[in-house]
Amino acid sequence: MGLNVYLSGEIHTDWRERIIDGAQGLDVTFTAPVTDHAASDDCGVEILGAEDKKFWHDRKGALVNSLRTKKGISDADVVVVRFGTEYKQWNAAFDAGMAAGLGKSLVILQPEEHDHALKEVDAAAQAVARTPEEVVSILRYVLTGSLPG
Template sequence: MELTIYLAGQIHDNWREDVKRKAKERDLPLNFVGPMENHDRSDDIGEEILGEQPNSIAKDDTASDFNNLRTHVLLGKSDIVIALFGEKYKQWNSAMDASTAIAMNKPLIIIRPQILHHPLKELSNKANVTVENVDQALRAIQYIYDSE
């Protein structure tokens, strides 16, 4: 049984590649989807589709529309959502995707360091599982496949 995992969270580093590599090392039958990882394309997609916008606010709004469409479709088709919260970047997109997963009744695994326990306590209490690192998240998924 192959599961589709939506990898929610910031797109400024290669954490997704780490998840994919470690899942492959564990021979987990997983398919991964997520937001557009090309940050410039994500910011420019509204103008790519609709043409030049009159100002930066309109440009941001149109890009947001298309990115929200992508998220809604791919997150909706996923079996599990993993939302990563790190210490380095603002985590608005992670919080939005995690909240969307909860609203769509999608199983949710939150990855967050212990230092972020307090600001994420309500979200963590709505998630199925909260862990501190990628390895723990993959062990949680591995447990779905274990027969003993």
């Protein structure tokens, strides 16, 4: 049994790499949004042409990015959503809601200080992890039945 895992959320830390590295040897395929911030912001206008207003610039990018996001979440067995501390990740909350609405298994990765703000998101998840290593342990347990240590 293999797993398709979509890694959604903040793009400013190495959490994705830590999960991917930790899951070496497991039958897991990872997908994610484009994590190059400039490319993600500008993909719409780079592909479809410039916009005079920032609203339409951002909207074009959001719509193009949504193609990848919808595909990744739809194909996933498990969606991991990371909420970091530096920026508000409204898109991550939207992805978590989409995953929950599609009945996907959901793991939220967040610091303790976000517990109250994310209580409804957390209630939709099968697990709330604090570290990428806990996410790896969850994936290992699901695939092999083995506990850490």
